[in-house]
Amino acid sequence: MPKTTGHGDREKYLVARLAKKIPSIGSFGNRAVPFGIGDDSAVLRPSGQSEFVVSCDFSLEGVHFRGATHPAVSIGYRCLVRAASDIVAMGACPRYFLVALALPAEKTPPAAKGANWLDSFSSGMGRAARELGMLLIGGDITVNQSVSICITVIGELPAGLAISRAGARPGHLIYVTGTLGAAQLGLEILLRGSTRKPAPAKLLQPHLYPRIPVGFAQAVARRRIPSAMMDISDGLSTDLSRMCESSRTGARLFAAQIPQVDAHRPALDPLQLALHGGEDYSLLFTAPPRRAPLLRAIAAKTKTRITHIGEITRSRKILLVDSNGHESPLEPRGWDPFRVKNQ
Amino acid sequence: MPKTTGHGDREKYLVARLAKKIPSIGSFGNRAVPFGIGDDSAVLRPSGQSEFVVSCDFSLEGVHFRGATHPAVSIGYRCLVRAASDIVAMGACPRYFLVALALPAEKTPPAAKGANWLDSFSSGMGRAARELGMLLIGGDITVNQSVSICITVIGELPAGLAISRAGARPGHLIYVTGTLGAAQLGLEILLRGSTRKPAPAKLLQPHLYPRIPVGFAQAVARRRIPSAMMDISDGLSTDLSRMCESSRTGARLFAAQIPQVDAHRPALDPLQLALHGGEDYSLLFTAPPRRAPLLRAIAAKTKTRITHIGEITRSRKILLVDSNGHESPLEPRGWDPFRVKNQ
Numbered sequence: 001m002p003k004t005t006g007h008g009d010r011e012k013y014l015v016a017r018l019a020k021k022i023p024s025i026g027s028f029g030n031r032a033v034p035f036g037i038g039d040d041s042a043v044l045r046p047s048g049q050s051e052f053v054v055s056c057d058f059s060l061e062g063v064h065f066r067g068a069t070h071p072a073v074s075i076g077y078r079c080l081v082r083a084a085s086d087i088v089a090m091g092a093c094p095r096y097f098l099v100a101l102a103l104p105a106e107k108t109p110p111a112a113k114g115a116n117w118l119d120s121f122s123s124g125m126g127r128a129a130r131e132l133g134m135l136l137i138g139g140d141i142t143v144n145q146s147v148s149i150c151i152t153v154i155g156e157l158p159a160g161l162a163i164s165r166a167g168a169r170p171g172h173l174i175y176v177t178g179t180l181g182a183a184q185l186g187l188e189i190l191l192r193g194s195t196r197k198p199a200p201a202k203l204l205q206p207h208l209y210p211r212i213p214v215g216f217a218q219a220v221a222r223r224r225i226p227s228a229m230m231d232i233s234d235g236l237s238t239d240l241s242r243m244c245e246s247s248r249t250g251a252r253l254f255a256a257q258i259p260q261v262d263a264h265r266p267a268l269d270p271l272q273l274a275l276h277g278g279e280d281y282s283l284l285f286t287a288p289p290r291r292a293p294l295l296r297a298i299a300a301k302t303k304t305r306i307t308h309i310g311e312i313t314r315s316r317k318i319l320l321v322d323s324n325g326h327e328s329p330l331e332p333r334g335w336d337p338f339r340v341k342n343q
Numbered sequence: 344m345p346k347t348t349g350h351g352d353r354e355k356y357l358v359a360r361l362a363k364k365i366p367s368i369g370s371f372g373n374r375a376v377p378f379g380i381g382d383d384s385a386v387l388r389p390s391g392q393s394e395f396v397v398s399c400d401f402s403l404e405g406v407h408f409r410g411a412t413h414p415a416v417s418i419g420y421r422c423l424v425r426a427a428s429d430i431v432a433m434g435a436c437p438r439y440f441l442v443a444l445a446l447p448a449e450k451t452p453p454a455a456k457g458a459n460w461l462d463s464f465s466s467g468m469g470r471a472a473r474e475l476g477m478l479l480i481g482g483d484i485t486v487n488q489s490v491s492i493c494i495t496v497i498g499e500l501p502a503g504l505a506i507s508r509a510g511a512r513p514g515h516l517i518y519v520t521g522t523l524g525a526a527q528l529g530l531e532i533l534l535r536g537s538t539r540k541p542a543p544a545k546l547l548q549p550h551l552y553p554r555i556p557v558g559f560a561q562a563v564a565r566r567r568i569p570s571a572m573m574d575i576s577d578g579l580s581t582d583l584s585r586m587c588e589s590s591r592t593g594a595r596l597f598a599a600q601i602p603q604v605d606a607h608r609p610a611l612d613p614l615q616l617a618l619h620g621g622e623d624y625s626l627l628f629t630a631p632p633r634r635a636p637l638l639r640a641i642a643a644k645t646k647t648r649i650t651h652i653g654e655i656t657r658s659r660k661i662l663l664v665d666s667n668g669h670e671s672p673l674e675p676r677g678w679d680p681f682r683v684k685n686q
Contacts, residue, residue, distance in 0.1 A: 034394075035507055038589055040429040040573050041398035041498070043505045046389040051377075055384035056399070056441045056495045058483050063445070086383040098399045100493045102406070140401050140493075150443045150483075150493030152399045155384070162386045164378055230383050246381055 011141050014108055014118065018099070021122035023129045024136035025096075033096065033137055042098070042137040044154065053092040053155040053162060057083035061146040069190060072107075072117045074208040075147070076124030082233065083151035084132050085212050085281040089231040091163045091221020092155030094214065096137045097129070099151055102144035132214060161221050163285075168228035168247035172286040174310040175295070177213045179259045180236055181270060182206035184277025188268060203264060210281045216304035217283060225295055229285035235276040235334025239284055241318055242332075250317045253310035253330060275320075278335025286312055357451055357461065357484050361442070364465035366472045367479035368439075376439065376480055385441070385480040387497065396435040396498040396505060400426035404489040412533060415460045417551040418490070419467030425576065426494035427475050428555050428624040432574040434506045434564020435498030437557065439480045440472070442494055445487035475557060504564050506628075511571035511590035515629040517653040518638070520556045522602045523579055524613060525549035527620025531611060546607060553624045559647035560626060568638055572628035578619040578677025582627055584661055585675075590629075593660045596653035596673060618663075621678025629655055 019026075019037060029035045035043045044052065059079035061067045084094045107117035129136065134153070168174075186207025189200045212231070220226055228247055232239045236258070244251050260270035287295060292308075299306040310321075320330040362369075362380060372378045378386045389395065402422035404410045427437045450460035472479065477496070511517075529550025532543045555574070563569055571590055575582045579601070587594050603613035630638060635651075642649040653664075663673040 035505060039507050039509070040432045041396045041435070041496075041505075043433065044395040044397060045502065046393075046395070050389075052387040052389070052395060053384045054387060054397075054439075054441065054495070054497065055481060056443045056483055056493065058443045058445055058485055058491070058493070060445055060485065060487050060491065063485060063487055089383045090386065092384070096397075098397065098495065100399045100401045102401055102403055102491075138398060140399055142401055142403065142406060144403050144406055144491075148401070148403065148445075148487075148491050148493075150399065150401070150491075152397070152441070152495040153384075154397065159388065162378060162384075164382050166382070 014141050017109060017118060018122045018141070019136060021119065022126040022136045023134070033135070037136070037138060042096070044096070047156070049159045050156045051159050051162065053087045053090050053157060054152065055083065055086040056150060056152040057086065059149040059151070061148070067147060071208070072120035073124035076121035077128045077209050079149045079151055080125050080128040080132070080134070081210050081212060081281060082279070083153045084134065085231040085233060087153050087155035088212050088214050088217045089229055089283060090155065090157070091161055091217055091229065092157040093218055094132045094134050094153060094155045096135050096154040097151055098137060099125070099139035099149065101139065102142045102148040104145060104147070105143055107147065157221065161224065163221055163226050163229040164246070165228050165230040165243045166246040168243055168249050168286040168312045170249055170312050170314040172227050172288055172312045173292065173308050174240070174251060174253065174312060175285050175287065175306050175308055176232065176236070176259065176282050177216060177304055177306050178280060178282040179261055179305070180232065180280055180282060181273025181277040182261045183210055183279040184273045185261050185263060185268065187279070188265065207279065210279065212281045213283055213302070213304045216299060216302040219298045219302055220285070220295065223294065223298070225287050225291045225298070226285040227287055229283060232280050232282045232284050233278060233335070235278045236284065237275045237330050238332040238334025243284060244312070244316070244318055247312070248316070250313040250315045250319070251310055252313055252319045252321055252327070254321050256323045257307060257309045259305065259307045275330065276333045354484050360452060360461060361465045361484070362479060364462065365469040365479045366477070376478070380479070380481060385439070387439070390499070392502045393499045394502050394505065396430045396433050396500060397495065398426065398429040399493060399495040400429065402492040402494070404491070410490060414551070415463035416467035419464035420471045420552050422492045422494055423468050423471040423475070423477070424553050424555060424624065425622070426496045427477065428574040428576060430496050430498035431555050431557050431560045432572055432626060433498065433500070434504055434560055434572065435500040436561055437475045437477050437496060437498045439478050439497040440494055441480060442468070442482035442492065444482065445485045445491040447488060447490070448486055450490065500564065504567065506564055506569050506572040507589070508571050508573040508586045509589040511586055511592050511629040511655045513592055513655050513657040515570050515631055515655045516635065516651050517583070517594060517596070517655060518628050518630065518649050518651055519575065519579070519602065519625050520559060520647055520649050521623065521625040522604055522648070523575065523623055523625060524616025524620040525604045526553055526622040527616045528604050528606060528611065530622070531608065550622065553622065555624045556626055556645070556647045559641060559645040562641045562645055563628070563638065566637065566641070568630050568634045569628040570630055572626060575623050575625045575627050576621060576678070578621045579627065580618045580673050581675040581677025586627060587655070587659070587661055590655070591659070593656040593658045593662070594653055595656055595662045595664055595670070597664050599666045600650060600652045602648070602650045618673065619676045
C-alpha cells in the first residue's frame with residue numbers, strides 16, 4: 001500500500017490485515033494497474049478511449065458517524081459507498097479506491113482478542129467493494145485519537161460520456177431514483193430508538209448499508225439520456241439547489257410525486273425527510289421529456305425505481321408545489337455536519 | 344469542488360476562498376480535465392500513451408503537525424509537497440490534486456478579521472502547487488475539532504516508465520539526493536529552540552518548506568536509470584529497509600558517505616539524524632554501476648546533489664559500515680506517528 005506512515009512492521013501488518021478482507025490489487029498488480037500495493041503510488045493504465053473520474057470524500061468520527069453508535073462494519077461499508085456515489089453520479093464505472101485511515105491504536109489488532117474494530121471495518125469495506133466491483137489500490141494508515149477516513153475513488157468511462165450537474169435545461173423533467181428520506185429515518189431510529197415493532201433492522205438498512213444504482217447510472221450515461229445528474233448526499237433540497245445553480249436554472253417540484261418513506265414515528269414528517277434528509281445516495285437527474293420512454297425501459301431492465309418529481313424552469317427559483325397547486329419557495333435545508341454532534 | 348459536505352453556501356464560500364489562492368482547474372475545465380471544480384468528480388482525459396500515478400496522504404493535527412507550533416502557511420505547503428513526493432518518487436510528472444480538508448469553524452473566515460488560518464493555509468498550498476506545477480481539481484471540505492487534511496495526488500508519465508521500489512538488485516549502487524536529517528533538525532529546533540545564533544530561519548526551512556527534486560526524478564526515469572526509487576519520508580533506515588524488503592535484497596551503507604547536516608546542537612548526532620530523521624523527502628534510489636556517469640551528468644544538469652551511500656547485497660541484512668570498516672546491523676528506527684505527540 002503506497003506510503004504507510006510510521007514504523008514499518010506495525011503498519012505493514014495492519015495493511016495486510018486490511019487487504020485480506022478487501023478485494024485488492026495484491027502485490028503484483030495486473031494489466032490495468034501494473035504495480036501492486038506496497039509502492040509509493042498506484043499506476044493506472046487507461047484502456048483505449050476511456051477517461052478516469054476521480055473524487056475524494058471524508059468520513060469522520062463525530063461528524064459523519066458516531067463511534068459509539070455505528071457498527072464498524074457499517075462504517076467501512078458506508079464510507080466506500082458514499083465516496084463511490086460521486087463517481088457513479090457522473091455515469092462512470094467504479095473501478096479503484098485508495099483508503100487513508102487514521103485510528104486509535106486500541107482499534108487495531110491484536111489489542112482486543114477475537115473480533116476487533118479494524119477487522120470489522122475491513123469486512124464492511126470489502127463487502128461494499130465486492131458489490132461495487134472495486135479494487136483497493138493504495139492508501140495511508142496512521143494513528144489518531146478519533147477515526148478519520150478519507151476515500152479516493154477512481155472510475156472509468158468512455159471519453160466524453162461523463163454527465164455533469166450543470167446541463168439541466170428549462171423544460172427538462174426532474175427524476176430521482178429510489179425512495180427519499182429512508183437513510184435519514186434510519187439515522188433517527190438509530191439515535192433515538194423506534195416506537196414501532198417489528199424490530200427496526202430493515203429500517204436501519206438504508207442508513208447503515210446504503211445501495212447505489214450503479215447499473216442504472218451507467219446505462220443511462222452510455223445512451224446520453226440525462227442532461228444533468230448528481231447524487232443526493234446532503235438532501236434533495238440542498239442538492240437540487242446546487243444542480244440548479246450550476247445549470248443556471250430553477251425548478252418546480254411536485255410534493256405529492258416525491259417518493260417518501262413511511263415515517264414510523266409520529267414526530268417525523270415523510271415529506272420533510274424526503275426533502276431534507278441526507279445520505280440516501282439516490283440519483284437526482286434531468287432529461288428531456290422525449291427520453292422518458294427509454295428511461296422507463298432502462299429503469300425496468302436494471303430493476304431501479306425512478307420517479308418523475310418535477311421540472312426545470314427558466315426562472316431561477318426553486319418551488320415546491322403542493323397537492324392543491326399552491327407554490328412555495330423550497331429552501332436548501334439538507335444535511336449539516338454539525339447536526340449529528342448537536343443531537 | 345466535487346462534494347462539499349454540509350450547508351451549501353458556507354462550504355461554497357470556503358471552496359471559492361481556497362481556490363482563489365491555489366492554481367485550480369476553475370469552473371470550466373480544460374482539454375485534459377474537461378469538467379471544472381463544482382461537479383461530483385473530476386474527469387481526467389489521458390494524453391496519448393501516458394499512465395496516471397495516484398497516491399493519497401494524511402496530514403493530521405497532533406500527528407503530522409502541531410496546531411500551536413506550525414504556521415498555517417507551512418502546513419498548507421508541506422501537506423502538498425509530502426503527498427506529491429510519492430508520485431515524484433515513481434518518476435511521474437505531478438499534475439493534479441484533490442484536497443479533503445476538515446477544520447474547526449474558527450479557523451475559517453470571516454471569524455477572525457484580517458489574516459485567518461484558511462487563507463494562510465491556502466497561500467502555502469498555492470505556493471507548493473505553483474512550484475510543483477500542479478492544479479487543484481477537487482476535494483471535500485467539512486468541519487471537525489482538529490485539522491485533518493488528506494491530499495490525493497495524480498501524476499502522469501509515459502507508459503511503462505514508472506519506477507517501483509522493488510527493482511533493486513545485488514551490486515547496484517545506492518544513492519540519495521540532498522542532505523539527510525535536515526528536516527528532523529528543523530523540527531527539533533522548532534520544538535525545543537536553537538542554542539546557536541544566527542536565528543534558525545534557514546535551519547527551519549527544510550522542515551517547514553521541504554523541496555523535492557522533481558526535475559531530477561523525471562529525467563532519470565525517462566532514461567530508465569534507477570532500478571528502484573522511493574522517497575525518504577520516514578527516515579533512511581526505515582525506508583531503505585522497505586526498499587530492500589520489496590526487492591528481496593539487503594544493503595551495505597557507508598556511514599561516512601551519508602550526506603549529513605551540521606547538527607547545531609551538541610545533543611544531536613548528525614549521523615543519527617541522517618539515518619532515522621524523517622520528512623526530508625529526498626529520493627532514495629539504486630542503479631547499476633555503469634549508469635553512474637550519466638547519473639552524475641543529470642544531477643549536474645538539474646542542479647541536484649546526489650551521493651552514493653552504499654550498495655545492494657544478496658544477503659537480506661542491512662548493514663552500516665563505519666569509517667574503520669566495522670559492520671553493524673542497521674535497525675529501522677525512522678519516524679513514528681506517536682513521537683511528536685509524546686515530546
